[in-house]
Amino acid sequence: MALRFNGYVGVFDSGVGGISVLRELARTLPRENFAFFGDSANAPYGEKTRDQVIRLSRDIVDDLLDQGCKAIVIACNTATSAAAPTLRAEYAHVPIVGVEPALKPATLAEGIERILVMATPITLRLDKYQQLAARWGAGHRIVEVPCAGLAGRIERGNLDADDLLELLEQLIGPYRGQVDGVVLGCTHYPFVARQIKEVLGDVELFDGAAGTARQLERRLAERGMLSKQASHGRVEFLSSKDTPEELALYRDFFKM
Numbered sequence: 001m002a003l004r005f006n007g008y009v010g011v012f013d014s015g016v017g018g019i020s021v022l023r024e025l026a027r028t029l030p031r032e033n034f035a036f037f038g039d040s041a042n043a044p045y046g047e048k049t050r051d052q053v054i055r056l057s058r059d060i061v062d063d064l065l066d067q068g069c070k071a072i073v074i075a076c077n078t079a080t081s082a083a084a085p086t087l088r089a090e091y092a093h094v095p096i097v098g099v100e101p102a103l104k105p106a107t108l109a110e111g112i113e114r115i116l117v118m119a120t121p122i123t124l125r126l127d128k129y130q131q132l133a134a135r136w137g138a139g140h141r142i143v144e145v146p147c148a149g150l151a152g153r154i155e156r157g158n159l160d161a162d163d164l165l166e167l168l169e170q171l172i173g174p175y176r177g178q179v180d181g182v183v184l185g186c187t188h189y190p191f192v193a194r195q196i197k198e199v200l201g202d203v204e205l206f207d208g209a210a211g212t213a214r215q216l217e218r219r220l221a222e223r224g225m226l227s228k229q230a231s232h233g234r235v236e237f238l239s240s241k242d243t244p245e246e247l248a249l250y251r252d253f254f255k256m
């Protein structure tokens with residue numbers, strides 16, 4: 001039987017957030033085919049335990065590989081922090097690329113001294129972020145804001161609604177005028193980049209999507225696995241909340 005996603009790159013997140021990474025992957029690697037899986041029925045991941053995130057991630061990766069995917073992008077900071085080492089050990093033959101909060105580029109950028117890091121509670125707690133902060137944070141003033149509830153709210157769309165702006169005001173309003181740069185350490189947050197700037201004023205935003213796309217390109221190239229098709233690749237959307245409305249929401253986020 002033909003595999004549905006033979007030779008595709010499988011990309012997943014707890015929900016719509018990973019689409020901010022998918023857009024960059026499709027721009028950087030236009031000839032690749034992508035199968036995006038959003039686990040919206042189980043979102044948000046950022047307030048679950050590490051073991052729960054590992055179990056959910058493993059099921060998704062199993063499924064994408066069973067359907068023929070050649071590589072996996074974990075388009076989720078939370079799942080990368082919680083599950084990437086386990087997944088890489090279990091699927092050693094498959095290129096698995098993760099995302100990480102863009103703290104390194106933020107600390108290297110000109111004129112950025114005070115940095116606000118927005119991420120899920122679990123991302124900020126786990127080793128991956130702690131190691132990044134220890135390595136790159138020296139010499140900068142870094143404030144970490146665990147944004148409980150924000151990814152879950154972005155999942156529901158309607159991104160200019162008052163309740164979403166109020167939630168942002170509660171979470172980051174107290175830092176208005178006090179930061180130069182903001183690390184968007186959750187792949188959902190680029191979808192509210194404009195709203196974040198409305199709350200904080202003139203700040204520079206950093207996210208990990210472009211770095212992830214370059215990393216995927218390198219990993220595929222070094223194994224001779226880049227797509228050789230002449231035409232533009234396909235992008236397919238799948239969701240654990242498998243309704244026409246949810247898939248339409250995914251397509252809208254992809255076009256944003």
Ligand code: DGL
Nearest residue numbers: 017044045046077078187
């Ligand atoms: N988009 C995810 C991340 O990058 C997870 C958000 C969530 O499900 O809590 O962390």
